Amino acid sequence: MNALSVRLHRRSSLSLAIVLSCGLSFAAVWPLSPPRLAANFGSFAKGRVIVGVALAGEEGSVRASEDGEIAFSAEEGTLPSGLPSALGSFVVVEQRGDIAAVYSHLVPGTLSIRERKPKAGDAIASPGKSGWIEGTGVVYQVFDRRASSWVNPYLLLPPLEDDVPPVIRSMALSRGAKSYVIGAAASVPQGTYRLSVDIADPSNAPWSAGALAPYAVRLSVDGIEISQEVFDVAKAKGGKLQLFAQNPMAADDLRTAEGRYELAERLFTRGRTVIEVQVEDASGNKRTASWAVLVE
Amino acid sequence: MEEIGKRRVAAALVIVVLLAYFLVCAFPLQKEFVLVPAWAKSLSVASAAQTANASARQKVVSEAKASGEEVIPFRLGDRYGYFSPDGNILFSAVADYGVALAPDAYATYDRLSEGFTIKSPYGAELARVAAIGYPFFAAGRRFVIGPDQMTVSELSESGAVKWSYQLASIATAFDASASLAVFGLIDGTIVGLDPAGKAVLDFAPGGSRIAGVYGVAASPDGLLVAAVTGADKQRLVILEKRSAAYRVAYHRYLSSDYRRPVYIAFTGDGSRLAYESPSGIAVYDRGTKRETIISVPATTRLGQTMQGGQLMVFLSGRGDTKRLVCTALPDRRVLDVPVKASLAFVEARDDSLFLGADDSLVRMDFEER
Numbered sequence: 001m002n003a004l005s006v007r008l009h010r011r012s013s014l015s016l017a018i019v020l021s022c023g024l025s026f027a028a029v030w031p032l033s034p035p036r037l038a039a040n041f042g043s044f045a046k047g048r049v050i051v052g053v054a055l056a057g058e059e060g061s062v063r064a065s066e067d068g069e070i071a072f073s074a075e076e077g078t079l080p081s082g083l084p085s086a087l088g089s090f091v092v093v094e095q096r097g098d099i100a101a102v103y104s105h106l107v108p109g110t111l112s113i114r115e116r117k118p119k120a121g122d123a124i125a126s127p128g129k130s131g132w133i134e135g136t137g138v139v140y141q142v143f144d145r146r147a148s149s150w151v152n153p154y155l156l157l158p159p160l161e162d163d164v165p166p167v168i169r170s171m172a173l174s175r176g177a178k179s180y181v182i183g184a185a186a187s188v189p190q191g192t193y194r195l196s197v198d199i200a201d202p203s204n205a206p207w208s209a210g211a212l213a214p215y216a217v218r219l220s221v222d223g224i225e226i227s228q229e230v231f232d233v234a235k236a237k238g239g240k241l242q243l244f245a246q247n248p249m250a251a252d253d254l255r256t257a258e259g260r261y262e263l264a265e266r267l268f269t270r271g272r273t274v275i276e277v278q279v280e281d282a283s284g285n286k287r288t289a290s291w292a293v294l295v296e
Numbered sequence: 297m298e299e300i301g302k303r304r305v306a307a308a309l310v311i312v313v314l315l316a317y318f319l320v321c322a323f324p325l326q327k328e329f330v331l332v333p334a335w336a337k338s339l340s341v342a343s344a345a346q347t348a349n350a351s352a353r354q355k356v357v358s359e360a361k362a363s364g365e366e367v368i369p370f371r372l373g374d375r376y377g378y379f380s381p382d383g384n385i386l387f388s389a390v391a392d393y394g395v396a397l398a399p400d401a402y403a404t405y406d407r408l409s410e411g412f413t414i415k416s417p418y419g420a421e422l423a424r425v426a427a428i429g430y431p432f433f434a435a436g437r438r439f440v441i442g443p444d445q446m447t448v449s450e451l452s453e454s455g456a457v458k459w460s461y462q463l464a465s466i467a468t469a470f471d472a473s474a475s476l477a478v479f480g481l482i483d484g485t486i487v488g489l490d491p492a493g494k495a496v497l498d499f500a501p502g503g504s505r506i507a508g509v510y511g512v513a514a515s516p517d518g519l520l521v522a523a524v525t526g527a528d529k530q531r532l533v534i535l536e537k538r539s540a541a542y543r544v545a546y547h548r549y550l551s552s553d554y555r556r557p558v559y560i561a562f563t564g565d566g567s568r569l570a571y572e573s574p575s576g577i578a579v580y581d582r583g584t585k586r587e588t589i590i591s592v593p594a595t596t597r598l599g600q601t602m603q604g605g606q607l608m609v610f611l612s613g614r615g616d617t618k619r620l621v622c623t624a625l626p627d628r629r630v631l632d633v634p635v636k637a638s639l640a641f642v643e644a645r646d647d648s649l650f651l652g653a654d655d656s657l658v659r660m661d662f663e664e665r
């Protein structure tokens with residue numbers, strides 16, 4: 001059992017099912033090596049949720065992550081239909097298991113479309129900054145055709161070498177326009193509150209769309225787990241983007257105006273309550289924080 | 297003697313039959329279409345003259361505005377602008393990154409566009425838009441596609457976002473009519489949105505080993521949607537709106553196996569559909585449900601109809617040598633000329649054809665003789 005399969009065992013059974021249904025081979029490679037994350041699945045950039053990974057890099061080639069077949073490619077500019085390409089030059093590679101991998105923001109004119117069936121590790125194009133992207137690199141996305149959803153690429157790629165756990169900055173309870181940051185407030189009145197947490201996973205990329213998202217966030221109140229957000233899949237439904245396979249949440253509702261992750265809504269009655277948050281990144285690094293709250 | 301008589305009778309019969317053939321089966325000679333040059337302009341010369349003389353430019357703009365005639369947008373690589381049918385170039389400018397062009401408005405945008413200004417061809421500011429993404433205009437409507445190529449919004453006249461819609465996957469093709477905006481996605485789905493941003497069509501044709509939409513077109517009345525879908529095997533699918541839903545009205549497998557965007561469009565009157573095929577431009581007639589192939593190098597840039605739909609005009613090919621092809625429908629080629637230009641566009645209005653080639657703009661009028 002190698003490191004990747006160990007990682008997968010740590011993840012939810014649903015994630016494992018997705019990976020298995022994709023026909024994962026352990027020959028998968030990161031499209032840019034070494035992978036320097038500028039944005040990851042679930043992170044925010046300009047008010048939108050990223051449903052892939054942005055890898056920073058100017059040198060080398062963008063490589064096929066798996067064996068596949070080029071299904072579609074387009075160059076930067078306006079497509080014949082008059083639609084602009086916000087992804088710049090991009091290519092879609094069909095992989096086993098009804099998976100479509102998208103490599104975007106490539107240097108125009110470098111698409112190796114003669115290689116219609118690239119093998120894992122074959123050069124596809126050069127990393128670039130075509131289309132709407134703040135730095136230079138590639139945005140890599142994975143679409144599961146069977147489930148019609150975007151899959152976190154972490155589930156299909158080798159583990160990142162990362163031993164830095166995510167950061168938990170603060171926890172807040174909100175009711176209407178009123179918000180109590182725990183620690184700053186000694187006590188809160190009883191009532192129903194929305195719980196949100198300020199968390200981030202550090203990135204050392206030369207450009208970054210913002211703080212990286214965690215892989216999973218678990219919330220417990222008085223020792224009972226009341227919510228679990230696993231950044232595994234995203235799917236558009238009724239014209240709106242939803243995240244998480246279990247307990248889907250509208251992407252628009254994922255974060256507060258202050259940038260905290262919304263976790264759950266809960267009724268707090270008088271007494272002392274202990275709130276615990278555990279955050280896990282894609283490499284399995286965890287950080288736990290707990291707060292005691294006096295409810296009056 | 298009897299033998300000679302028989303020969304004379306036979307000869308007389310042949311003559312009678314020939315005469316009868318020429319009298320009864322006479323077919324008038326087809327009229328010839330002739331292109332008559334009307335004017336030719338150099339964009340760089342016109343641009344330099346207007347830069348040097350602001351009042352001259354103002355005069356051109358005022359005259360075009362006063363005439364009330366619809367001006368024509370052009371785009372040749374990074375250069376874009378407008379001209380009037382009588383040859384006055386309103387302006388010619390170079391876009392830093394992108395430009396959305398329509399007969400009534402345009403907007404330039406940056407690569408990292410977080411907003412843009414919509415202007416009229418005469419330079420008046422129409423709207424300021426605070427939206428992240430790239431604008432694109434079609435069928436008198438204004439849209440924005442988000443940085444993810446999945447979020448689409450429509451703008452009001454004032455530039456406010458009327459609606460936004462998250463597509464299930466990445467948009468690869470688009471077309472619009474007044475009543476329908478249709479998108480083709482990499483997952484092989486065709487999505488149609490009504491003017492309120494509500495999905496009225498969500499259909500995956502399937503039937504191919506690899507799903508995808510390579511080109512999509514909406515008829516001007518919005519009742520038909522056509523698409524080149526899938527790879528191995530690729531196929532043409534035409535959907536027709538019956539009562540409230542779109543249903544497959546026609547489909548056939550194609551010999552093509554494109555893995556790139558493909559040209560497909562309905563003619564202005566909606567009677568025909570033109571699309572790229574390996575053997576040329578295929579023209580599907582809605583009325584007869586028959587297809588004809590116009591054999592030209594088929595990386596088509598634009599197709600238009602002229603002379604009340606009798607003529608179809610294409611600018612075909614890629615690289616430095618393109619071909620301007622006019623076909624009298626269904627399949628009589630009346631013009632096929634090489635166009636030596638790396639950048640070119642063609643626009644047809646009534647009986648006039650406007651051709652842009654690198655630095656030049658030319659108007660030619662069709663005459664039937």
